[in-house]
Amino acid sequence: MGAIIKREVSAYFTSAIAYVVMAVFFLFSGMFFWNMLYYDSSNLIIVFSSMFMVTLCVLPMLTMKLLSDEKRQKTDQALLTAPISVWQIVLGKFISAEIIYLCCMAIYIPMTLVVACFTAPQWGIILCNLIGMFLLGSSIIAIGVFISSLTESQVIAAVAGIATGFFISMLDNISAAIGVDFVTAIISWISFMTRYQNFYSGIFNIADAIYFLSVIGLFLFLTTRVIDRKRWS
Amino acid sequence: MVEVKNLVKKYGDHTALDNVSFTAEAGEILGFLGPNGAGKSTTMNIITGYISSTSGTVTVDGCEILDDPTGAKSKIGYLPEIPPLYIDMTVRKYLEFMFNLKKVRLPKKEHIDEVCAVVKIKDVQNRLIKNLSKGYKQRVGLAQALLGNPPVLILDEPTVGLDPKQIIEMRNLIKGLGKKHTVILSSHVLSEVQATCDRVIIINQGKLVADSKTSSLSDTLSSSSSLLLRVIGSPSGVMSALKAVEGVVRVEKGAQVSEDGCYEYVITTDKDNDPSKGIFYAMAKNNSPIVLMRSNELSLEEAFLRVTEPVASVSRKGGKR
Numbered sequence: 001m002g003a004i005i006k007r008e009v010s011a012y013f014t015s016a017i018a019y020v021v022m023a024v025f026f027l028f029s030g031m032f033f034w035n036m037l038y039y040d041s042s043n044l045i046i047v048f049s050s051m052f053m054v055t056l057c058v059l060p061m062l063t064m065k066l067l068s069d070e071k072r073q074k075t076d077q078a079l080l081t082a083p084i085s086v087w088q089i090v091l092g093k094f095i096s097a098e099i100i101y102l103c104c105m106a107i108y109i110p111m112t113l114v115v116a117c118f119t120a121p122q123w124g125i126i127l128c129n130l131i132g133m134f135l136l137g138s139s140i141i142a143i144g145v146f147i148s149s150l151t152e153s154q155v156i157a158a159v160a161g162i163a164t165g166f167f168i169s170m171l172d173n174i175s176a177a178i179g180v181d182f183v184t185a186i187i188s189w190i191s192f193m194t195r196y197q198n199f200y201s202g203i204f205n206i207a208d209a210i211y212f213l214s215v216i217g218l219f220l221f222l223t224t225r226v227i228d229r230k231r232w233s
Numbered sequence: 234m235v236e237v238k239n240l241v242k243k244y245g246d247h248t249a250l251d252n253v254s255f256t257a258e259a260g261e262i263l264g265f266l267g268p269n270g271a272g273k274s275t276t277m278n279i280i281t282g283y284i285s286s287t288s289g290t291v292t293v294d295g296c297e298i299l300d301d302p303t304g305a306k307s308k309i310g311y312l313p314e315i316p317p318l319y320i321d322m323t324v325r326k327y328l329e330f331m332f333n334l335k336k337v338r339l340p341k342k343e344h345i346d347e348v349c350a351v352v353k354i355k356d357v358q359n360r361l362i363k364n365l366s367k368g369y370k371q372r373v374g375l376a377q378a379l380l381g382n383p384p385v386l387i388l389d390e391p392t393v394g395l396d397p398k399q400i401i402e403m404r405n406l407i408k409g410l411g412k413k414h415t416v417i418l419s420s421h422v423l424s425e426v427q428a429t430c431d432r433v434i435i436i437n438q439g440k441l442v443a444d445s446k447t448s449s450l451s452d453t454l455s456s457s458s459s460l461l462l463r464v465i466g467s468p469s470g471v472m473s474a475l476k477a478v479e480g481v482v483r484v485e486k487g488a489q490v491s492e493d494g495c496y497e498y499v500i501t502t503d504k505d506n507d508p509s510k511g512i513f514y515a516m517a518k519n520n521s522p523i524v525l526m527r528s529n530e531l532s533l534e535e536a537f538l539r540v541t542e543p544v545a546s547v548s549r550k551g552g553k554r
């Protein structure tokens with residue numbers, strides 16, 4: 001697993017993907033941060049809440065080639081005939097994308113420090129936000145890994161991943177448009193937005209954390225099934 | 234070393250492998266021969282655990298591929314038909330990655346150096362794989378299979394796409410490897426199997442049709458041998474003279490070879506009674522000079538066609554039923 005993580009992380013940096021994703025992430029974070037400062041605010045929640053959709057739509061770029069390219073280049077034969085399990089392969093891929101995501105999130109360290117220069121930051125709320133953002137991003141990465149396992153084309157994986165991210169971020173608007181009570185109830189239960197809102201409001205609800213962790217677990221599990229299914233068919 | 238028992242692989246209604254069983258002993262180079270689409274790659278993919286079989290077992294050095302996949306896989310070095318190379322890595326980085334992936338417990342630097350020396354890729358170590366020629370890519374693929382000195386090497390068409398010089402080099406390399414490893418190699422080129430393998434298995438339409446020593450393959454498949462003859466002289470006189478020679482079973486007249494009345498004859502001979510001398514004297518007596526006489530032994534090529542054809546007709550019958 002360590003070998004896969006090491007290879008994938010270095011592949012992210014030898015191709016342009018890591019730089020592009022980080023640049024887009026920094027650009028939007030910086031824009032929202034500048035906006036916050038412009039209105040004489042030190043409330044980082046503005047940044048975190050605005051990043052919801054950006055996170056969902058940018059991170060699929062990290063996962064688009066993780067498994068699709070392996071199939072296209074036939075390198076999956078090397079992985080699947082090596083003495084490691086399918087779980088180790090999938091986890092290795094997932095963790096390598098997570099590492100790049102953490103590099104993206106590192107931008108919040110200087111931002112927090114800037115805020116700390118002006119006012120005493122509410123560390124609890126910031127920490128809660130960071131955890132929420134990490135769980136949100138990890139979930140879309142897990143979904144992206146799953147989508148990547150379904151196709152051999154990274155373009156399809158990217159488009160499907162971004163579309164999924166966009167759909168998830170629009171889910172609440174859709175349910176509002178439908179306006180049927182029980183549909184709204186179901187959608188607000190599975191909605192990433194509702195869960196994430198708690199985090200950026202500074203409420204650490206263990207149920208929300210478990211929800212995101214379940215999404216991650218479920219999609220990674222489905223990915224291992226997809227890989228195995230191909231071998232058994 | 235490698236034991237394959239009653240392997241069956243079905244893709245829906247299509248049977249890719251039908252009850253294939255064979256074993257490869259330690260230190261043996263086993264050739265896996267068959268026309269395209271016969272099921273060679275499928276068998277190899279099953280042995281290496283890349284895909285699963287519908288039924289049947291594969292045991293590699295005592296480890297069953299389904300019960301102990303990690304144990305079995307760690308004993309196999311696999312070079313698939315298309316070498317599994319990450320084209321955006323340098324050769325050295327790639328081999329280091331594969332070394333870690335396979336969890337090899339040998340001194341890393343020395344071992345990779347050693348493998349690079351064996352397949353002669355030392356001078357391209359720091360180049361990106363995507364910039365290498367096909368021959369070098371193939372060697373990097375082989376290097377990857379050799380990492381960790383696995384007791385079993387499985388090579389799927391290792392010489393495809395190489396130039397004649399590289400093919401000879403690759404064959405010699407494989408022969409050398411056969412001393413230390415059990416090698417199973419597949420090919421649809423017969424001369425290649427003839428040149429490298431101790432034993433050959435012929436597979437056709439998913440069925441095993443022959444399993445014998447390379448040296449005895451053409452012998453076991455033919456009960457009589459034949460001679461090819463070119464003689465100048467009137468065909469009818471030559472024919473009757475040839476038929477009279479002891480040991481000649483059948484004479485077939487071939488095409489005219491040149492203007493001066495030289496014809497080709499294929500003579501089926503009795504295996505235990507070589508008529509060459511008799512033919513020489515008979516032709517001398519007939520005043521018909523022999524321009525060429527050589528043994529027309531059944532080549533592996535013909536043997537191959539002979540064993541693969543009956544199966545084809547059997548399966549056609551099966552289709553009608």
